[in-house]
Amino acid sequence: MNRLRMLTGGESHGPKLTTILEGLPAGLPLNRASIDEMLRRRQHGFGRGGRQRIEHDTVEVTGGLRNGRTLGSPLVMHVENRDWANWSEVMDPWEVDQSKAGERSVTRPRPGHADYSGGVATDQLEDQRNVLERASARETAARVAAGAVCCQLLERFGIEMRSAVLALGSHTILEGAPTWEDLAGVDPASPLVTPRPNDEEPLVEAVRSVRDEGETLGGVVGLVVRGMPPGLGSYVHWDRKLDGCLAQAITSIPSVKAVALGEGLEVSRRVGSLAHDPFILGENGLERTSNYAGGLEGGVTNGSDLVLRAFFKPISTLRRGLPSVDLETGEPGNTVWERSDVTAIGAAPVILESMAALILADALLETLGGQAIADVDTSWETYCARVARWWTPKQKFQ
Numbered sequence: 001m002n003r004l005r006m007l008t009g010g011e012s013h014g015p016k017l018t019t020i021l022e023g024l025p026a027g028l029p030l031n032r033a034s035i036d037e038m039l040r041r042r043q044h045g046f047g048r049g050g051r052q053r054i055e056h057d058t059v060e061v062t063g064g065l066r067n068g069r070t071l072g073s074p075l076v077m078h079v080e081n082r083d084w085a086n087w088s089e090v091m092d093p094w095e096v097d098q099s100k101a102g103e104r105s106v107t108r109p110r111p112g113h114a115d116y117s118g119g120v121a122t123d124q125l126e127d128q129r130n131v132l133e134r135a136s137a138r139e140t141a142a143r144v145a146a147g148a149v150c151c152q153l154l155e156r157f158g159i160e161m162r163s164a165v166l167a168l169g170s171h172t173i174l175e176g177a178p179t180w181e182d183l184a185g186v187d188p189a190s191p192l193v194t195p196r197p198n199d200e201e202p203l204v205e206a207v208r209s210v211r212d213e214g215e216t217l218g219g220v221v222g223l224v225v226r227g228m229p230p231g232l233g234s235y236v237h238w239d240r241k242l243d244g245c246l247a248q249a250i251t252s253i254p255s256v257k258a259v260a261l262g263e264g265l266e267v268s269r270r271v272g273s274l275a276h277d278p279f280i281l282g283e284n285g286l287e288r289t290s291n292y293a294g295g296l297e298g299g300v301t302n303g304s305d306l307v308l309r310a311f312f313k314p315i316s317t318l319r320r321g322l323p324s325v326d327l328e329t330g331e332p333g334n335t336v337w338e339r340s341d342v343t344a345i346g347a348a349p350v351i352l353e354s355m356a357a358l359i360l361a362d363a364l365l366e367t368l369g370g371q372a373i374a375d376v377d378t379s380w381e382t383y384c385a386r387v388a389r390w391w392t393p394k395q396k397f398q
């Protein structure tokens with residue numbers, strides 16, 4: 001990221017999570033309710049564990065904002081961990097109550113988590129809680145706070161997002177890459193946030209039966225971004241190509257194991273004439289007859305809808321346990337179950353939106369420049385006018 005920087009801090013059962021988002025222009029109006037709404041969506045989804053009943057995530061801002069407008073200084077946001085009240089002796093930053101810490105220490109690494117790999121990296125295998133507290137996906141609340149701010153910046157320029165769960169385990173709800181229209185019917189309040197909320201009962205049933213078996217599920221989540229102007233990103237440098245930046249940000253979401261850009265998976269099995277998006281000069285200017293590329297060519301946006309899919313592995317903490325070894329005693333034994341989600345797929349759409357928004361807002365600001373929102377607005381008008389000279393009607397991406 002060249003213009004924005006995001007840093008998150010805090011542990012799953014620490015007092016709070018903190019996000020610092022730096023690089024926003026001064027004077028950008030922010031709406032607190034929209035941030036809280038995205039935080040609420042992150043807590044949503046059928047199959048979530050008991051933690052979501054404890055937490056009521058809302059944003060607290062302690063820097064970079066005055067009277068609802070950004071100041072151009074780092075935006076400092078916090079989300080409280082209500083569960084801290086139950087963990088304060090175990091997680092105290094200065095003096096941990098050893099009698100309580102013993103009960104909660106983790107010595108049998110859970111396959112699929114950072115317990116072992118992170119413990120090796122930081123020499124904390126003795127009590128892997130030191131690793132898992134930070135590696136936990138609770139941290140995504142801090143990311144969503146930043147993502148919600150970035151969404152508000154994008155919306156100012158007419159850039160909007162739709163996202164949904166496309167598959168839950170082996171149940172496919174929508175095959176292939178989604179279109180903007182495919183995601184029109186998503187109800188963020190439905191149990192599994194699919195494009196067809198009325199058909200979700202069998203999926204809810206699938207989660208119930210997996211839960212009863214002590215198992216877990218992952219799935220596929222799709223995102224479509226409408227209104228992206230062409231020309232954002234770079235075809236010049238490997239580390240500024242927008243496709244690569246998006247893939248990095250999205251695979252950093254806990255559990256994401258693959259990303260598809262447009263019909264990336266499908267076109268790999270086709271011949272070239274069925275894999276690319278022909279240009280035509282249509283009624284409204286330069287148009288494409290398809291969008292297999294998902295709005296990105298050569299690491300740069302091309303003005304078509306941006307289309308992404310993220311593939312989530314099943315949750316790694318299973319109630320039935322997974323084979324492991326106690327690193328204190330050397331004894332084999334199953335992993336220990338601690339309150340956990342059966343599936344977190346219902347939370348995934350808003351997390352995907354957030355990470356994409358961060359990268360897209362960064363790319364937009366890098367192209368437009370400006371430390372004051374008024375300058376960004378002026379630059380946007382100039383940019384749109386220049387792009388429109390090449391038969392790209394401004395209204396197409398507005």
Ligand SMILES: Cc1cc2nc3c(=O)[nH]c(=O)nc-3n(C[C@H](O)[C@H](O)[C@H](O)COP(=O)(O)O)c2cc1C
Pocket residue numbers: 049112113114135136137138140253254255256257315316317339340341344347348351
């Ligand atoms: C929103 C969300 C909630 C999650 N909740 C849990 C959970 O309750 N229990 C668990 O074991 N893993 C949970 N995970 C998955 C772990 O965070 C993930 O498996 C772990 O961080 C390792 O993932 P990685 O190998 O992709 O880095 C969740 C993931 C997400 C995105």
